[in-house]
Amino acid sequence: MIIKVLGPGCANCKNLERVTREAVDGLGLDATIEKVEDYPTIVGYGVMSTPALVVDERVVVSGRVPSVAQVRELLTTSA
Amino acid sequence: MSLAVRLRPRTPTQRWAGLIAAGLVWVVAYQVNEPFWTWLLGDLAGLDLAGRTGSAALFFAYDTVKIILLLVAIIFVVTLLRSFMSVERTRALLGGRREGVGNVAAAGLGVVTPFCSCSAVPAFIGFVAAGVPIGVTMSFLIASPLVNEIAIGLLFAMFGLGPTLVYVVAGLSIAIVAGWVLGRLGVEKWVEPFVFETRLGGQLIDPSAGLSLDDRVQLGIEEVGSILRRIWPYLLIGIGLGAVIHGWVPTDFFVTYASASNPLGVLVAVLLGIPLYSNAAGIMPLVESLHGAGLPMGTLLAFMMSVVALSLPEMILLRRVLKPQLIAAFAVVVGLGIVAVGYLFNLILAA
Numbered sequence: 001m002i003i004k005v006l007g008p009g010c011a012n013c014k015n016l017e018r019v020t021r022e023a024v025d026g027l028g029l030d031a032t033i034e035k036v037e038d039y040p041t042i043v044g045y046g047v048m049s050t051p052a053l054v055v056d057e058r059v060v061v062s063g064r065v066p067s068v069a070q071v072r073e074l075l076t077t078s079a
Numbered sequence: 080m081s082l083a084v085r086l087r088p089r090t091p092t093q094r095w096a097g098l099i100a101a102g103l104v105w106v107v108a109y110q111v112n113e114p115f116w117t118w119l120l121g122d123l124a125g126l127d128l129a130g131r132t133g134s135a136a137l138f139f140a141y142d143t144v145k146i147i148l149l150l151v152a153i154i155f156v157v158t159l160l161r162s163f164m165s166v167e168r169t170r171a172l173l174g175g176r177r178e179g180v181g182n183v184a185a186a187g188l189g190v191v192t193p194f195c196s197c198s199a200v201p202a203f204i205g206f207v208a209a210g211v212p213i214g215v216t217m218s219f220l221i222a223s224p225l226v227n228e229i230a231i232g233l234l235f236a237m238f239g240l241g242p243t244l245v246y247v248v249a250g251l252s253i254a255i256v257a258g259w260v261l262g263r264l265g266v267e268k269w270v271e272p273f274v275f276e277t278r279l280g281g282q283l284i285d286p287s288a289g290l291s292l293d294d295r296v297q298l299g300i301e302e303v304g305s306i307l308r309r310i311w312p313y314l315l316i317g318i319g320l321g322a323v324i325h326g327w328v329p330t331d332f333f334v335t336y337a338s339a340s341n342p343l344g345v346l347v348a349v350l351l352g353i354p355l356y357s358n359a360a361g362i363m364p365l366v367e368s369l370h371g372a373g374l375p376m377g378t379l380l381a382f383m384m385s386v387v388a389l390s391l392p393e394m395i396l397l398r399r400v401l402k403p404q405l406i407a408a409f410a411v412v413v414g415l416g417i418v419a420v421g422y423l424f425n426l427i428l429a430a
Binding site: 008010012039040042043044046047048049050062063064 | 165166167170193194195197198200201202204205206208273276277278279298399400
């Protein structure tokens with residue numbers, strides 16, 4: 001599973017990355033987490049409100065930082 | 080686990096009971112705020128509340144609690160309502176609009192769309208790539224910080240309907256006119272070329288869709304925390320200055336140096352506001368303090384707008400997509416608009 005955290009490096013982007021790592025560790029998933037900070041690529045995913053979470057090239061969250069429980073649920077349904 | 084997540088209700092009854100209880104606590108706290116501090120500082124600590132130290136201390140304690148209570152209520156309600164809007168929906172509404180009508184719509188949507196200046200760059204690229212004209216996009220980006228719902232709520236609670244309407248109408252006018260002017264200048268050549276080359280891919284998801292009422296309540300609570308954490312130094316400095324003015328600065332001090340008849344007053348206020356950077360909610364206590372010291376409302380509105388709309392960090396951020404010429408044009412057009420609004424309202428309100 002490839003997970004991407006989209007965002008230019010703002011406080012919320014770091015929060016989203018932390019939440020995602022917690023969720024991945026909690027589930028024991030074999031996933032790589034990448035950060036995407038490049039604007040054309042971010043907008044290329046159709047995202048205009050950062051931060052956003054992309055799981056296997058599909059945008060699942062945009063414009064807010066979900067809770068660890070919500071990310072866990074998203075990752076289980078995407079897997 | 081964050082507080083907002085722990086507070087999350089498990090049943091609808093719990094949710095309504097929680098909201099009603101919070102509302103009641105708020106009303107009681109707001110009512111007992113002044114009597115409580117008068118009793119604590121006057122009767123218990125024995126301060127002379129008519130004296131300098133006493134009146135400054137009372138003002139500081141009372142005003143800090145009052146403003147925090149107001150902010151909590153306003154931010155919560157505004158976030159709840161705004162969670163039904165999103166940048167994605169706004170872009171869909173603006174797509175295909177012509178300039179003119181488009182500028183008006185963009186300024187109005189800029190007010191109600193939840194938007195953080197950290198998203199200014201992706202939103203700019205996204206709007207332009209979707210065919211929204213540059214001038215219309217600029218109207219949105221100017222209105223968004225300039226006319227802030229939290230500031231609207233605070234202004235209404237502190238100064239009443241008149242100054243609030245003045246603020247909203249003036250802010251919208253600046254955003255509409257400045258965006259339109261920038262569009263007329265033919266500024267496409269001053270936008271970094273990669274913006275036009277960006278292709279929109281992927282599936283657009285609307286962050287406002289699929290949220291339950293409990294999700295929205297949780298967003299509201301989180302937003303209250305995140306804004307208060309960000310602006311508390313500004314609040315304390317603003318209220319602290321107010322307390323000092325209350326106790327020590329003679330009221331005719333500002334009237335002498337910055338009255339409505341002083342032709343340089345507005346200009347100085349706008350220039351002072353540029354290096355300062357805060358959102359509209361953070362600057363409001365300072366505005367209240369200075370208004371109490373006799374500064375005219377037009378000068379204060381110009382100062383506040385300059386602080387929120389002309390900020391160096393946001394210009395540096397926008398440099399990623401805009402060439403320096405366009406950033407300069409943006410600053411000049413918006414700055415002139417703010418100065419004009421300041422003079423106009425000093426004139427109207429003084430007459």
